[in-house]
Amino acid sequence: MKEFICGLPKVELHLHIEGSLEPELMFELAKRNQVAIPYNTPQEVRDAYEFHNLQSFLDIYYQGANVLIHEQDFFDLTWAYLLRCKEDNVLHTEIFFDPQTHTSRGIDFDIVICGIHRALVQAQHELGITSQLIMCFLRHLDEASAFETLEQALLHKDKIIAVGLDSSELGHPPKKFENVFQKALTEGFLTVAHAGEEGPAKNIDDALVLLRTARIDHGVRCVEDEALVGRLIEGKVPLTVCPLSNTKLKVFEDMEQHNVVELLRRGVCVTLNSDDPAYFGGYMNANFLAVANAHPMSKEELAQFTLNAIEASFISESEKLRLQKETLTYLMQ
Numbered sequence: 001m002k003e004f005i006c007g008l009p010k011v012e013l014h015l016h017i018e019g020s021l022e023p024e025l026m027f028e029l030a031k032r033n034q035v036a037i038p039y040n041t042p043q044e045v046r047d048a049y050e051f052h053n054l055q056s057f058l059d060i061y062y063q064g065a066n067v068l069i070h071e072q073d074f075f076d077l078t079w080a081y082l083l084r085c086k087e088d089n090v091l092h093t094e095i096f097f098d099p100q101t102h103t104s105r106g107i108d109f110d111i112v113i114c115g116i117h118r119a120l121v122q123a124q125h126e127l128g129i130t131s132q133l134i135m136c137f138l139r140h141l142d143e144a145s146a147f148e149t150l151e152q153a154l155l156h157k158d159k160i161i162a163v164g165l166d167s168s169e170l171g172h173p174p175k176k177f178e179n180v181f182q183k184a185l186t187e188g189f190l191t192v193a194h195a196g197e198e199g200p201a202k203n204i205d206d207a208l209v210l211l212r213t214a215r216i217d218h219g220v221r222c223v224e225d226e227a228l229v230g231r232l233i234e235g236k237v238p239l240t241v242c243p244l245s246n247t248k249l250k251v252f253e254d255m256e257q258h259n260v261v262e263l264l265r266r267g268v269c270v271t272l273n274s275d276d277p278a279y280f281g282g283y284m285n286a287n288f289l290a291v292a293n294a295h296p297m298s299k300e301e302l303a304q305f306t307l308n309a310i311e312a313s314f315i316s317e318s319e320k321l322r323l324q325k326e327t328l329t330y331l332m333q
């Protein structure tokens, strides 16, 4: 099964670029930019990655991002992730970035997006990997800051397909961002949101209704509301599920308890993703393997995760057809 998973074409829809910062690159950038970090070796960094919930992770994650200063740093970060995509046979990826994590430290929005975008263009040419970019608002910050960030994004509309919502879910429900999402929709952006990761199923409903999201990021707590699960199936609402993230952040005690395979078998459009792979112990292949090891499943079921992700992606119908064909050809061989 490992061989099948490694060769399976994949589409990633839930990846925070700041969460792909490996300790080795963190050290390299800290040295290059003369930024002090509270660790002596990359191994010490890894040893610090013991989380008991989302917030305990976010505190360390935002600190790690301090080494990112120049456009080249954002390029290097993104390029390193894209090389890992190549290794895991990820053909298309939709990447989150958190501008406020950087603008709040005095880094220009333009530096962040131009560095990331340059790597995405190069990856299309040199690696054959296609991509989209999703700008997330940090939900622990206020509405005014989100509006300011949206204003900055308007100059880069050509590079951003959607806006999203991440960071601390508890205490920061979708309603807080209803107005800014409304404005983003008016400006032509698609919308997504993290919901039902640590927060209640109600956040999923609110994200769909108030923020008009095309997908839900995580969404695993939907099972607490049977009627909602029915609506997700009926409405073909995609969930971008992140199994290794969920076990690292104790959303589930272990992978055996994870509900993604149950949701798949019930007909929910679930997809597998890596979230913050440098912090949670693995990229796409590792997530597929962890799920398949804990929940024996058929090749058809594994390929369904990819087919769901293709359907849920923000690409043209002709691109979807091309990726579907490649996936089905692989499955039939």
Ligand SMILES: Nc1ncnc2[nH]cnc12
Pocket: 016, 019, 054, 166, 167, 168, 169, 194, 197, 245, 275, 276
């Ligand atoms: N899993 C996650 N949930 C919320 N915000 C995040 N930012 C990065 N990873 C996140």
Ligand SMILES: [Zn+2]
Pocket: 014, 016, 166, 194, 217, 275
């Ligand atoms: Zn996430």
